Amino acid sequence: MYIVFEGIDGAGKSTQIQLLKEWLEDNGLEVETMVEPTDSEVGKLIRKILQRPDATTDSVQKTLGLLFAADRMLIMDKLSDDKKVIISDRSFISSLAYQEPADWISVLNKYAKKPDLLLLLDLDVKTSVSRTSGEDTFENEEFLTNVKSNYLDLVKDFNHEIIDANNGINKVSSDIKKAVASHVGLCRDCIL
Ligand SMILES: Nc1ncnc2c1ncn2[C@@H]1O[C@H](COP(=O)(O)OP(=O)(O)O)[C@@H](O)[C@H]1O
């Protein structure tokens, strides 16, 4: 089972992945978490480039598209372990939402693994910007407004749930558990 969390920067993905992992493990499931970009050499290079002031320009976006796809290839095998619940903080769907042009990004990610369940944490852009450090060039209102709108279009192509990430941590967590329960054989109506 491959569950992917997506959402704009600061939407609460890492916070919620930790809470979901604990809940699934308390219910006897084996869980592994992944993060994209990874901590590989490619991932480290990506994190440096994300801080460049020209990160949103056409040529750097195309370069990032290539690097994100390469970084992702390094973890492909791990995503296909059917005995575990694999929860990933981002996926190729981030590339589709953040990078351009769409046709180029789709080709680069032709062989990327599709999620069994996609959870989009949908957060207000102003809240997102207030939660982030601003270190990365993507962390600005104009860019993230476009990314948020891309996400709302993209999710339609996947088995997905949109979670209102503007709520408090506990409410978001219980909405996520309700979305996940039936996929992993747990009782949805038992969640408070
Ligand atoms: N529902 C929430 N309400 C208020 N603050 C939150 C909520 N979820 C996360 N946060 C805070 O927002 C920041 C970004 O959360 P994080 O989980 O790192 O997001 P992401 O992984 O999507 O970037 C952290 O300081 C976290 O404690």
Ligand SMILES: Cc1cn([C@H]2C[C@H](O)[C@@H](COP(=O)(O)OP(=O)(O)O)O2)c(=O)[nH]c1=O
């Ligand atoms: C995986 C991926 C991430 N990104 C962006 C999204 C984030 O701005 C950044 C990852 O930085 P990160 O600090 O992990 O942000 P967050 O905590 O919000 O996930 O990289 C892409 O542009 N394309 C991609 O394919």
